[in-house]
Amino acid sequence: xxxxxxxxxxxxxxxxxxxxxxxxxxxxxxxxxxxxxxxxxxxxxxxxxxxxxxxxxxxxxxxxxxxxxxxxxxxxxxxxxxxxxxxxxxxxxxxxxxxxxxxxxxxxxxxxxxxxxxxxxxxxxxxxxxxxxxxxxxxxxxxxxxxxxxxxxxxxxxxxxxxxxxxxxxxxxxxxxxxxxxxxxxxxxxxxxxxxxxxxxxxxxxxxxxxxxxxxxxxxxxxxxxxxxxxxxxxxxxxxxxxxxxxxxxxxxxxxxxxxxxxxxxxxxxxxxxxxxxxxxxxxxxxxxxxxxxxxxxxxxxxxxxxxxxxxxxxxxxxxxxxxxxxxxxxxxxxxxxxxxxxxxxxxxxxxxxxxxxxxxxxxxxxxxxxxxxxxxxxxxxxxxxxxxxxxxxxxxxxxxxxxxxxxxxxxxxxxx
Amino acid sequence: xxxxxxxxxxxxxxxxxxxxxxxxxxxxxxxxxxxxxxxxxxxxxxxxxxxxxxxxxxxxxxxxxxxxxxxxxxxxxxxxxxxxxxxxxxxxxxxxxxxxxxxxxxxxxxxxxxxxxxxxxxxxxxxxxxxxxxxxxxxxxxxxxxxxxxxxxxxxxxxxxxxxxxxxxxxxxxxxxxxxxxxxxxxxxxxxxxxxxxxxxxxxxxxxxxxxxxxxxxxxxxxxxxxxxxxxxxxxxxxxxxxxxxxxxxxxxxxxxxxxxxxxxxxxxxxxxxxxxxxxxxxxxxxxxxxxxxxxxxxxxxxxxxxxxxxxxxx
Numbered sequence: 001x002x003x004x005x006x007x008x009x010x011x012x013x014x015x016x017x018x019x020x021x022x023x024x025x026x027x028x029x030x031x032x033x034x035x036x037x038x039x040x041x042x043x044x045x046x047x048x049x050x051x052x053x054x055x056x057x058x059x060x061x062x063x064x065x066x067x068x069x070x071x072x073x074x075x076x077x078x079x080x081x082x083x084x085x086x087x088x089x090x091x092x093x094x095x096x097x098x099x100x101x102x103x104x105x106x107x108x109x110x111x112x113x114x115x116x117x118x119x120x121x122x123x124x125x126x127x128x129x130x131x132x133x134x135x136x137x138x139x140x141x142x143x144x145x146x147x148x149x150x151x152x153x154x155x156x157x158x159x160x161x162x163x164x165x166x167x168x169x170x171x172x173x174x175x176x177x178x179x180x181x182x183x184x185x186x187x188x189x190x191x192x193x194x195x196x197x198x199x200x201x202x203x204x205x206x207x208x209x210x211x212x213x214x215x216x217x218x219x220x221x222x223x224x225x226x227x228x229x230x231x232x233x234x235x236x237x238x239x240x241x242x243x244x245x246x247x248x249x250x251x252x253x254x255x256x257x258x259x260x261x262x263x264x265x266x267x268x269x270x271x272x273x274x275x276x277x278x279x280x281x282x283x284x285x286x287x288x289x290x291x292x293x294x295x296x297x298x299x300x301x302x303x304x305x306x307x308x309x310x311x312x313x314x315x316x317x318x319x320x321x322x323x324x325x326x327x328x329x330x331x332x333x334x335x336x337x338x339x340x341x342x343x344x345x346x347x348x349x350x351x352x353x354x355x356x357x358x359x360x361x362x363x364x365x366x367x368x369x370x371x372x373x374x375x376x377x378x379x380x381x382x383x384x385x386x387x388x389x390x391x392x393x394x395x396x397x398x399x400x401x402x403x404x405x406x407x408x409x410x411x412x413x414x415x416x417x
Numbered sequence: 418x419x420x421x422x423x424x425x426x427x428x429x430x431x432x433x434x435x436x437x438x439x440x441x442x443x444x445x446x447x448x449x450x451x452x453x454x455x456x457x458x459x460x461x462x463x464x465x466x467x468x469x470x471x472x473x474x475x476x477x478x479x480x481x482x483x484x485x486x487x488x489x490x491x492x493x494x495x496x497x498x499x500x501x502x503x504x505x506x507x508x509x510x511x512x513x514x515x516x517x518x519x520x521x522x523x524x525x526x527x528x529x530x531x532x533x534x535x536x537x538x539x540x541x542x543x544x545x546x547x548x549x550x551x552x553x554x555x556x557x558x559x560x561x562x563x564x565x566x567x568x569x570x571x572x573x574x575x576x577x578x579x580x581x582x583x584x585x586x587x588x589x590x591x592x593x594x595x596x597x598x599x600x601x602x603x604x605x606x607x608x609x610x611x612x613x614x615x616x617x618x619x620x621x622x623x624x625x626x627x628x629x630x631x632x633x634x635x636x637x638x639x640x641x642x643x644x645x646x647x648x649x650x651x652x653x654x655x656x657x658x659x660x661x662x663x664x665x666x667x668x669x670x671x672x673x674x675x676x677x678x679x680x681x682x683x684x685x686x687x688x689x690x691x692x693x694x695x696x697x698x699x700x701x702x703x704x705x706x707x708x709x710x711x712x713x714x715x716x717x718x719x720x721x722x723x724x725x726x727x728x729x730x731x732x
Binding site for chain 2: 155
């Protein structure tokens with residue numbers, strides 16, 4: 001295991017792994033997935049090569065800012081999700097829990113443990129933004145304390161008015177300068193503009209993808225939307241690789257839509273999955289839904305919520321995007337999003353995955369539930385854990401899903417009658 | 418006098434007083450919690466607040482954008498208690514000039530909200546008078562702090578709000594050679610822990626908790642909203658804030674022989690800070706006891722035993 005940990009920090013490991021992994025996954029004839037694997041090997045290889053500075057960021061920090069800075073972004077939360085996919089989180093989570101608490105987010109605990117195992121590419125700088133949850137400030141500050149690397153925080157206000165946008169914009173301008181100074185690089189501002197231009201083009205393709213996914217039957221599985229698609233939208237925006245990935249995804253979905261092919265053999269119900277994540281370790285939730293004809297037609301995390309912007313000032317544009325985030329600020333933003341998704345994706349039921357250790361999303365689950373149930377749509381709060389397999393109760397989860405399915409069926413019979 | 422409840426030390430109580438309301442720090446005396454309207458993995462204090470609101474409600478309630486749980490509590494209260502007048506103050510995480518100017522605007526909006534609540538706008542003169550009154554109470558508090566008050570008594574006096582109106586019940590500490598302890602964390606509802614600590618020979622230097630001495634210091638002169646913003650952002654910071662917290666924590670740890678972290682369950686800011694606190698205590702060679710609070714109000718036998726065992730090493 002120690003050898004593997006050491007290998008993960010070697011650029012040669014990623015150089016060798018990249019063609020092999022791409023060849024292996026290409027058997028599935030899923031081009032977007034192959035592009036994701038290729039991207040992952042590239043970005044982790046770049047981070048280990050250390051020719052460019054490595055900047056750790058949280059998922060909702062605009063990654064195009066880091067590419068525009070001329071640095072390599074590394075997202076500890078996403079890396080934890082990948083580790084969970086391979087079912088390797090037990091050790092790191094146990095290590096992380098001894099430093100933090102078992103009550104905080106398992107993705108962060110896992111990342112803290114991985115840091116202690118010396119698996120993660122060492123950072124030159126840590127930047128995070130606070131609009132989503134408390135962890136994005138507190139955890140990254142704790143990482144900064146442990147690594148001795150400076151941490152820059154983008155303090156995003158609760159309000160979304162003009163003053164708030166100016167407050168964010170001014171900080172972004174300062175952080176860009178400070179980061180260049182701390183990293184000792186003089187990347188011109190033009191690089192950031194280029195990165196934003198690619199990001200805009202990618203976002204336009206993402207909107208096409210979101211539109212195509214309204215088709216019935218559902219052409220693309222939400223479970224994949226919450227894994228590598230979300231991974232690419234958090235990690236690759238602002239790069240040509242990201243653009244190519246979303247173009248390939250659009251083409252794949254378009255082909256299915258043209259042929260009226262759903263991802264399930266027989267689609268009986270369409271559900272909306274709320275929360276940014278799902279359990280990534282091996283579990284039967286998705287197969288249970290698939291086998292019973294329940295399609296995850298869409299997932300909250302992938303909706304392109306940001307406004308279409310174009311301006312000369314990159315910081316203005318980024319501030320606009322950051323402040324538009326529906327998960328920051330009052331819950332009305334999220335309610336509006338959920339209602340829109342229910343309409344657009346012709347949803348029969350809503351599953352709110354309540355990840356243990358996540359306050360920002362789960363604490364709003366009751367209010368969201370009131371809205372959804374008010375529309376006569378069945379709603380399930382599914383408690384669980386995205387990264388910690390030991391915090392997952394298969395019996396309880398399956399009982400809840402079974403009951404939810406029965407409610408969906410009853411409602412369908414009622415509507416038919 | 419009608420009461421306006423508030424939930425955090427960053428609320429400028431001067432304005433509430435200026436509007437003619439009694440500012441009431443909401444620290445429920447009952448451990449009863451609402452387990453329905455918020456998710457199970459949310460801080461027990463917030464659930465206790467929800468439970469209290471079902472029994473009695475003030476004229477208005479002021480929230481702070483202090484943590485995820487508080488933000489969602491604000492949402493839940495608006496949703497499930499629609500007749501209650503509520504307001505949330507968007508406090509920045511930094512006390513630099515930009516933060517102070519931003520908070521000044523927020524405070525000005527808050528004064529408008531209070532004006533609407535009482536039916537007429539606040540006058541600058543009223544605000545200045547309230548600031549002067551609160552500064553006077555601060556002076557009385559700082560005087561008594563010089564005389565080594567008992568931490569449990571002090572905490573009980575501060576539960577009514579900061580700066581406290583009544584300090585008569587605060588007794589002074591006796592005896593020398595006690596084990597100096599830093600008590601840190603967020604809300605310490607079980608003030609009996611401090612009595613217990615002192616009975617066992619401990620001496621709590623400063624209760625570094627939200628229900629302790631984290632209120633604002635003297636509010637200066639000049640434009641009142643700006644002065645309030647400055648005073649409230651420069652007060653002893655909580656774990657949510659950027660800036661001097663780490664340095665102050667290290668300095669406080671150096672001054673004591675032992676550290677007790679009392680953190681309510683699911684309180685993320687302090688649970689993450691725990692990693693840093695552990696590091697500081699290790700470097701400074703101070704033992705650390707982490708107690709998990711469940712908003713029990715009283716002190717459980719389990720906690721008594723752990724505190725007793727913790728102080729045993731100095732006997």
